[in-house]
Amino acid sequence: MIEVNDESGFEPAVGAVELSELAAYVLDEMRVHPQADLSILLVDEAQMEVLHKEWMDLPGPTDVMSFPMDELRPAPVGTEPKPGMLGDIVVCPAVAARQALESGHATMEEILLLVTHGMLHLLGYDHAEEEEKKEMFDLQRRLLLTFLARKPHTASSGDIDDVAPVMDDE
Secondary structure (H helix, E strand, C coil): CEEEEECCCCCCCCCHHHHHHHHHHHHHHCCCCCCCEEEEEECCHHHHHHHHHHHHCCCCCCCEEEEECCCCCCCCCCCCCCCCEEEEEEECHHHHHHHHHHHCCCHHHHHHHHHHHHHHHHCCCCCCCHHHHHHHHHHHHHHHHHHHHCCHHHCCCCCHHHCCCCCCCC
16 A cells, blocks of 8 residues: 655645555566555655654755665565565655756656655665665666656656756665
8 A cells, every 4th residue: 555645835735646656656667566555755844854863863854765664675576576564755845846956857756756766775775885876776767767758747847867866865
């Protein structure tokens, strides 16, 4: 079950339906059970700053944080994915909006990028080492581009080819 809650107060409101569709798409592409539990929470900068300090011991708000639960991993080809709790992703739309402006693309595209990035962290991907980073960011880019290509009505003024990789603190 994919649950999206917007507690951010960000205007314009973030498209919960599109976030749910993206999450379902990524789960399917990554061979994760369709009934895996995933929570996406959108928060304001003050809430994100508290989480960032509490969990990462870093000051200020960040863009995205991931909290894995059952350590679900993509099912190998030929096997059935296992249900379970994937975890929680927390996104700060206000930080995403600033990053989108700096990168020259739409805020919603940045939020979709952050959710994709967070989901990959929940699935065990990381970017601490250069080889891991390349694998994760290539996969993140492919997932986001193929999702957006399926949804031509979501195209915005920004060029999705210019979507920068997420550089978070995780």
